[in-house]
Amino acid sequence: MSSVWSLFSRRPSPIRRAPKPPSHRLFLEQLEERVVLDAHIGNATYATIQAAVNAASAGNIITVDAGTYAEKVTVNKAVTIEGAQVGVAGQSPNRTGNPATESVVTGASGSTSFYVTASGVTIDGFTVEDATNANNFGFGILIAGGVSGTHIQNNIIQNNIAGIGLANGSGGQSVIQDNLIRNNNEPGPGSGTGIYSDQFVAGGSLQNVLIQNNVISGNQNAGIGLSSTDPNQPASNILISGNTLDSNGRQIYLYSTVSSSITGNTITNTTTPTDGGTSVGIGLFGNDTNINITNNLLAGGTKYGVRIGNFNTGANSNVTLNDNSISGFPTGLHLDLNGYSGLLNASGNFWGSATGPASPNNPGGTGESIDDPSHQVGFTPWLSSGANGVASGQTGFSGDQGSLISSNPPAPSPGGPGGNGGHADLLSTLKQQLARDIFVAQQIQGDLAGATQSLSAWFTLASLHSRREAVALVLDEISLTFGSVLALEEGILGISDPALLNRLDGLESAIANNPLTPTQAGQQIISLTGALVVAEGL
Numbered sequence: 001m002s003s004v005w006s007l008f009s010r011r012p013s014p015i016r017r018a019p020k021p022p023s024h025r026l027f028l029e030q031l032e033e034r035v036v037l038d039a040h041i042g043n044a045t046y047a048t049i050q051a052a053v054n055a056a057s058a059g060n061i062i063t064v065d066a067g068t069y070a071e072k073v074t075v076n077k078a079v080t081i082e083g084a085q086v087g088v089a090g091q092s093p094n095r096t097g098n099p100a101t102e103s104v105v106t107g108a109s110g111s112t113s114f115y116v117t118a119s120g121v122t123i124d125g126f127t128v129e130d131a132t133n134a135n136n137f138g139f140g141i142l143i144a145g146g147v148s149g150t151h152i153q154n155n156i157i158q159n160n161i162a163g164i165g166l167a168n169g170s171g172g173q174s175v176i177q178d179n180l181i182r183n184n185n186e187p188g189p190g191s192g193t194g195i196y197s198d199q200f201v202a203g204g205s206l207q208n209v210l211i212q213n214n215v216i217s218g219n220q221n222a223g224i225g226l227s228s229t230d231p232n233q234p235a236s237n238i239l240i241s242g243n244t245l246d247s248n249g250r251q252i253y254l255y256s257t258v259s260s261s262i263t264g265n266t267i268t269n270t271t272t273p274t275d276g277g278t279s280v281g282i283g284l285f286g287n288d289t290n291i292n293i294t295n296n297l298l299a300g301g302t303k304y305g306v307r308i309g310n311f312n313t314g315a316n317s318n319v320t321l322n323d324n325s326i327s328g329f330p331t332g333l334h335l336d337l338n339g340y341s342g343l344l345n346a347s348g349n350f351w352g353s354a355t356g357p358a359s360p361n362n363p364g365g366t367g368e369s370i371d372d373p374s375h376q377v378g379f380t381p382w383l384s385s386g387a388n389g390v391a392s393g394q395t396g397f398s399g400d401q402g403s404l405i406s407s408n409p410p411a412p413s414p415g416g417p418g419g420n421g422g423h424a425d426l427l428s429t430l431k432q433q434l435a436r437d438i439f440v441a442q443q444i445q446g447d448l449a450g451a452t453q454s455l456s457a458w459f460t461l462a463s464l465h466s467r468r469e470a471v472a473l474v475l476d477e478i479s480l481t482f483g484s485v486l487a488l489e490e491g492i493l494g495i496s497d498p499a500l501l502n503r504l505d506g507l508e509s510a511i512a513n514n515p516l517t518p519t520q521a522g523q524q525i526i527s528l529t530g531a532l533v534v535a536e537g538l
Contacts (some may be wrong), residue, residue, distance in 0.1 A: 001151055003443065009246030010098050010189075013392075017039045020071075020086075020504065027197070034301055036114030037065050037067040037068075038064075038065050039052035039062055039063070039064045039065070039237045040052070040062065040063045040065075041050065041055065041056055041060050041061070041062055041063075041441075044440070045467060046175075047065055047082065048069065048071055049069055049071060049073045050063070050065075050071055050073050050074065050195060053073060053074070053075055053077065053079065053081075055388050056077055056079050057200065058077050058079070058120075059078060059079070059111035060077075060079050060080075061079070061080045061082060062079055062080065062081045062082065063082045063086075063456065064081065064082065064083050064103045064126075064139050064168040065084060065103065065157065066084040066099060066100060066101055066102055066103055067099050067103065067104070068099045068104045068105075068106060068387070069103065069104065069105045069106070069193030070106050070107070070108060070352045071103065071105065071107070071108050071113075071115065072107050072108045072111040072115065073113065073114050073115070073118065074107075074115045075114060075115065075116045075118060075121050075123075075217075076116060076117045077118050077121075078118050078119060078120035078121060079118075079121060079125075080122040080124065081114075081123050081124070081153075081197070082125050083102065083119075083124065083126035083127075084101060084103045084122050084125060084488070085101070085102055085103070085125040085126070085216065086101055086124045086126065086153060086154065087125065087133075088125065088156060089154055089178040089179075089180075089213070090154055090155050090156045090157070090178060090179040090180035090181075090214075090215070091178070091179075091180045091215040093179065093451050095156060097127045097129070097156050097158065099127075099454055100460065102126070102127045102156070103125065103127070104125050104126070104127040104128075104129065105126055105127070105129075106129055106130040107130060107131050107133075107136075109133060109136075110131060110133030110135035111130040111131065111133055111137065111453060112131050112136060112137040112138070112139050112140065112141070112142050113126075113128045113129075113130075113131060113141065114128065114139055114140075114142070115137065115144065115145065116141070116142065116143045116144060116147055116150055117144045118152075118279070119147050119148045119149045119150070119169075119171050119172070120148075120149045120172070121149075121150050121151070121404075122151040122152075122153070123141065123150075123151070123152050123153075123155065124151070124153050124154050124155070124400060125154050125155065126136045126155045126156075127155070127156040127157075127158070127161060128140040128155055128157045128158075128160070129153065129156075129158050129159045130159055130160065130464050131161055131162075131184075131186070132160070132161060132186045132187075132188070133188075134161060134187075134188035134189055137165065138160065138161035138162055138186075138188045138189065138190065138191075139161070139162050139163065139164055139165035139196075140157045140159060140162070140164065140184065141157065141161050141163070141164050141165070142164075142165040142201075142267075143164075143165060143166060143167040143168070143174070143202070144167060145167045145169075145201065145202055145203015145204065146167065146169045146203040146204070146453075147167055147168070147169060147199075148168050148169040148170065148171030148172055148174065148207075148208075148484040149168075149171050149172030149173065149174060150168065150174045150175075151166060151175045151177075152173070152176050152179060153174070153176070153177050153178050153179065154178050154179065155179045155180075156179070156180045156182075157179055157180070157181045157182075157194075158180070158181070158182050158183050158184065159183055159184065159185075160184045160186055160188045161184065161187070161188035161189070161190060161191050162184050162188075162190045162191065162192075162193040162194075162196050162340075163184040163193065163194045163195055163196075163197045163219070164176065164179045164181065164196070165196060165197070165374070166195055166196065166197040166201065166202065166206065166208075166209065166226075167197065167201060167202040167206065167211050168202070168206055168207055168399030169203070169204070169205075169207065170207060170208075173208045173209065173210055174208065174209045174210070175209075175210045176195065176209070176210070176211045176214065176235055177210065177211070177212040177213050177214060177507060178210070178212075178213050178214065179214045179215075179216070179393045180215050181194040181195065181214055181215070181216045181217075181219070182194075182216070182217045182218045182219070182368075182379075183217075183218040183219070184219050185218070185219065185220045190193070190222070191275075192219050192220035192221030192222065192273070192274060192275065193219055193221055193222045193223075193225055194216040194219040194222065194223045194224060194226050194248065195216070195223070195224045195225070196222070196225050196227065197209065197225075197227065197228070197235065198226075198227040198228050198229070199229070199230045199233040200230040200459060202228070202233075202235075203445075204233050204234065205228075205233045205234060205236065206226065206235040206236070206238070207227065207235070207236050207237055208236075208237045208238075209235075209237070209238050209239070210239050210319070210370040211224060211238070211239070211240075211241070211243065212239070212240075212241050212242050212243065213242045213243065213395075214243045214244075214271070215243070215244045215246075216243060216244070216245045216246075216248060217244075217245070217246040217247050217248065218246075218247050218248070219248045219249070220271070220273060220274045220275075221246055221247050221248075221249045221250065221273045221274060221275045221277065222248060222250045222251075222252075222253060222273070223243075223245040223248035223250070223251045223252060223393065224240060224243075224245070224251070224252045224253075225252075225253050226238065226253070226254045226255065226257055227248065227253075227255050227471060228229075228255055228256040228257075229255055229256060229286075229312075230256060231256050231287045231313065231314060233256070234256040234257060234258050234287065234478075235254070235256065235257040235258070235260065235437060236257070236258045236259050236260065236349070237259055237260060238257060238260040238261075239260065239261050239263070240252060240260075240261070240262045240263070240265065240266065241261070241262075241263050241264050241265065242264045242394075242395050242396065242435065243265045243266075243395065244265070244266045244268075244395055245265060245266070245267045245268070246267075246268045246269050247268075247269045247270075247271050248270065248271065248284055249270070249271050249272060249273030249274065249275075249277065249279060249472045250270075250273060250277060250279065250280050250282070251267045251270050251281050251282065252267070252277075252281070252282050252283070253280065253282070253283035253284075253285055253361065254267070254283070254284055254285065254287055254288050254291070255285045255288070255311075255313060256286065256287040256288070256303075256313060256408070257284075257287075257288045257290075257291065258288070258289050258290055258291075259290045260290070260291055261291070261292040261293075261294070262282060262291070262292070262293045262294075262296065262298045262301060262394030263292065263293070263294045263295050263296065263396070264295045264296065265293075265296045265297070265395055265396055266296070266297045266299075266395040266396060266397075267281045267282070267296060267298045267299070268297075268298075268299045268300055269299075269301070270298075270300065270301030270302060270303070270329075271301075271302060272303070272482075278303055278304065278306075278307070279301055279302040279303035279304065280304045280306070280307045280308045281298040281301055281304065281305045281306060281329070282296070282298070282305070282307075283306070283308075283309070284305045284307070284308045284309070284316045284319065285307075285309055285310075285311045285313070286309065286310045286312070286313040286314050286315070286316065286415065287313045287315075287316070287318040288317075288319065289316065289318050289319075290318045290319075291316070291318070291319045291320075292320050292322075293306070293319065293320065293321045293322075293324065294320070294321075294322050294323050295323050295324065295397050295398060296323065296324045296325075296396055297324070297325050297388065297390075297395070297396055297397040298325065298326045298327070298328075298329070298395075299325070299327055299328050299518075300328035300329070301328065301329045302330070303329065303330060303331065304329060304330075304331050304332075304334045304441045305326040305327075305329040305331070305332045305333060305368060306321065306326065306331075306332070306333045306334070307333075307334045307336070307338050308333075308336065308340050308344070309332070309334075309335075309336035309339040310336060310338050310339040312417065315338060315339060315340055315459065316339060316340050316341070316520075317340065317341040317342055318342070319340070319344055319345075320345045320421055321333070321344065321345065321346040321349065322345065322346070322347060322348045322349065323348045323349065323397065323399050324349045324350070324381075324397060324504035325349070325350040325352075325388065325397040325399065326349060326350070326351055326352065326368050326385055326391050327350070327351070327368060327386070328352065328370075329351030329368060331368070331369050331370075331371055331372060332351055332352070332357060332369055333357070333367025333368070333369075333370045333371065333372075333377065334347060334370075335371060335372050335373065335376060335377065336369040337373050337374065340374075341378055342376070343376055343377075343378055344376050344378065344429070345378055346370075346377050346378060346379045347378060347379060347380060347381055347382065348381065348401075348404065349368075349380065349382055349383060349399075350381060350383035350384075350385065350397075350399055351365070351368040351378070351379075351383075352367040352368045352386070353362040353365070353366045353367030353368075354384040354385065355367060355384075355408050356379065356380075356382040356384070356405070357369065357370045357379055357382065358370070358441070359372065359379065361375070361379075362379070362380075362408065363408065364408035365408065374441070378494075380406040380407070381404040381406040382404070382405065382406075383399040383400065383401075383403050384404070385399070385400045385402045385403035386399075389401070391497065411465075421474075421479045438468055
């Protein structure tokens with residue numbers, strides 16, 4: 001009974017109710033803003049630049065969105081890679097380097113950003129930075145040895161160990177243009193260089209390169225350095241033109257370079273390299289031959305404007321240094337002993353003063369000094385004016401050819417302007433000038449307009465000393481006109497003696513009807529100068 005009772009006497013279990021369903025409240029969580037970075041080939045999209053290169057075929061164009069890409073891109077196909085700033089020069093004020101508007105490639109863990117291993121590649125419109133790992137090349141962009149036809153254009157290349165490692169083989173021309181290459185000074189081998197090549201980086205000889213319209217600044221050791229020390233593997237057919245180089249330790253230097261030109265560049269504020277080397281605007285450091293240095297503006301530096309030396313490689317030869325403006329250096333032109341073979345043509349330059357360079361061969365010269373231990377430099381005629389004919393906003397220097405002079409006027413003789421002393425010294429100086437000016441006469445023979453401009457400049461410069469010297473110098477230079485006696489008129493020179501004026505008119509007619517050689521004209525000029533001294537009481 002107890003068991004039965006127990007069965008019936010238990011308190012009934014409570015009724016279990018189904019649990020209430022959870023309350024479904026809607027919570028809106030703000031997600032962080034994300035930008036998806038992509039590279040594209042036509043309508044196809046890839047998550048990285050390297051993935052696009054891997055998928056590309058030769059000739060494809062890869063476009064890359066703005067943003068930061070932390071990758072090392074090995075370009076092993078002939079493709080064009082266009083960043084967000086394609087076609088916009090790196091030095092343009094519209095360029096910021098900011099990933100909001102730029103395609104910024106930083107490499108992988110400090111590696112090189114672009115490693116070009118195929119010919120015919122173009123990289124256009126990027127910011128390339130932070131190659132800081134010396135064990136992974138250290139260049140922002142490295143072109144592999146033997147590759148040719150690479151175009152690197154419209155990029156900002158900054159804050160790397162070095163900017164561009166340059167190679168170009170025997171194929172098409174390599175073009176480096178419209179880039180801003182700055183502050184590549186991260187620690188490591190070769191640090192502080194904007195553009196660099198040697199026989200190892202180039203994989204042999206560097207050939208057929210155009211470096212044009214770049215701004216290269218703030219690189220502590222060199223703006224452009226072509227440094228092959230092997231004369232059997234020289235750089236050749238290199239044109240460095242239209243660049244602005246500012247505040248680099250060595251702005252441009254060459255070793256073992258042949259048949260090349262440095263022309264139309266503006267080179268300012270040359271600094272002292274941090275690697276222990278010597279500051280130089282343009283340096284030829286050995287085995288450089290057939291090099292033309294023309295129409296450059298070199299302004300300001302801590303040591304040399306131009307240095308020609310032999311650093312355990314071999315003497316340089318066949319160099320021309322013409323129509324440049326060189327000023328603001330402790331030494332304008334320095335030739336190391338045994339640094340050059342033959343005579344150096346350095347005529348037609350402006351040396352920072354109307355009086356020409358400071359040189360033992362130029363009495364009265366107060367411009368940039370020339371160090372010429374073996375007397376190899378021919379610097380006459382020089383430009384007495386630093387007026388620059390280059391259009392505003394353009395690079396380089398174009399001198400006023402009408403300001404060419406080949407000597408300074410003689411120092412004022414005792415008795416001062418208009419005095420009676422120093423006749424013998426005047427004639428002696430005049431004879432010396434005639435000998436030097438035969439070379440100039442031959443250069444501009446038949447160019448009456450050029451001769452007229454030159455004579456006008458010489459007269460103006462000489463008249464700063466005295467009328468006597470101006471008269472003597474103009475008479476000295478009659479031989480240059482070959483048919484036009486420029487300024488021998490009473491109203492200009494104040495010559496009043498009728499007999500002397502008749503002799504001058506006769507000489508003009510004689511030259512016009514039967515042009516004289518410089519020597520013949522010189523002999524008559526000396527005779528006339530003597531008559532002038534007597535007739536005018538000079």
